[in-house]
Amino acid sequence: MSSIKENVQSIQEKMFNACLRAGRNPESVKLMAVSKFHPQEAVFEAIEAGLDLFGENRVQEAAEKFPAVLEQNPDVSLHLIGSLQKNKVKHIVPLASCIQSVDRFDLAEEIVRQCGKVQRTTPLKLLFEVHTGEDSKAGFTDLDELLRTVEFCEANAGCGIVPAGFMTMAPFTDEEEAIRASFRKLVKIRNQVQTRFSALKLDELSMGMSADFEIAIEEGSSLIRVGTAIFGERVYA
Numbered sequence: 001m002s003s004i005k006e007n008v009q010s011i012q013e014k015m016f017n018a019c020l021r022a023g024r025n026p027e028s029v030k031l032m033a034v035s036k037f038h039p040q041e042a043v044f045e046a047i048e049a050g051l052d053l054f055g056e057n058r059v060q061e062a063a064e065k066f067p068a069v070l071e072q073n074p075d076v077s078l079h080l081i082g083s084l085q086k087n088k089v090k091h092i093v094p095l096a097s098c099i100q101s102v103d104r105f106d107l108a109e110e111i112v113r114q115c116g117k118v119q120r121t122t123p124l125k126l127l128f129e130v131h132t133g134e135d136s137k138a139g140f141t142d143l144d145e146l147l148r149t150v151e152f153c154e155a156n157a158g159c160g161i162v163p164a165g166f167m168t169m170a171p172f173t174d175e176e177e178a179i180r181a182s183f184r185k186l187v188k189i190r191n192q193v194q195t196r197f198s199a200l201k202l203d204e205l206s207m208g209m210s211a212d213f214e215i216a217i218e219e220g221s222s223l224i225r226v227g228t229a230i231f232g233e234r235v236y237a
């Protein structure tokens, strides 16, 4: 079995080559390590391998694993990438630098409410998760609700949040065209929304996972979320 460090190096090489193929600056794509279902030791190993951006799906798991990690590593940041219940928002707001899974209006409202209560040194970034693939359930499906949510976040920027971009998951398939279509749909929606809200800077495009990050980079991803290819298979207890 290869080590986390070897895995990271191999992914970085593939990222670099995908950027070259697409005529993109290799510095324009960030690598996030998705550490869900992997122990804290694995996170420390990934930090040793040079990574500083982590993603977790569930608030409780993040709250068990990350306070110590962040305490000891001020340069490390954590994003929440999984679907978020309103009653968990208050527990993740003090811990994360970004919530990538803003997928409905009332969740944005609750995030703003909780940001008003917590002293953060930097504003909490928000990404709007958009449904772009057939079999995923997550994300906005209704453009009007998305626009209404972005408008609400714009009106409340300054209350400890910054709307920063979009996230999506491509369908789980090996049909490359279906995966590309999903990523292209996100880029198109980003462009539409950006045009409507020109005061915001909605540059972050979080797309691509272990199986499809090279395609995502070719389609314009600025942040790939990689779990299995770094840490190995997840063991669901």
Ligand SMILES: *Cc1c(COP(=O)(O)O)cnc(C)c1O
Pocket (backbone or CB within 6 Å): 034, 036, 057, 081, 082, 169, 209, 210, 211, 225, 226, 227, 228, 229
């Ligand atoms: C688990 C997960 C990932 C990472 O998936 P891998 O296929 O293991 O790379 C990325 N994004 C989200 C939203 C996830 O839930």
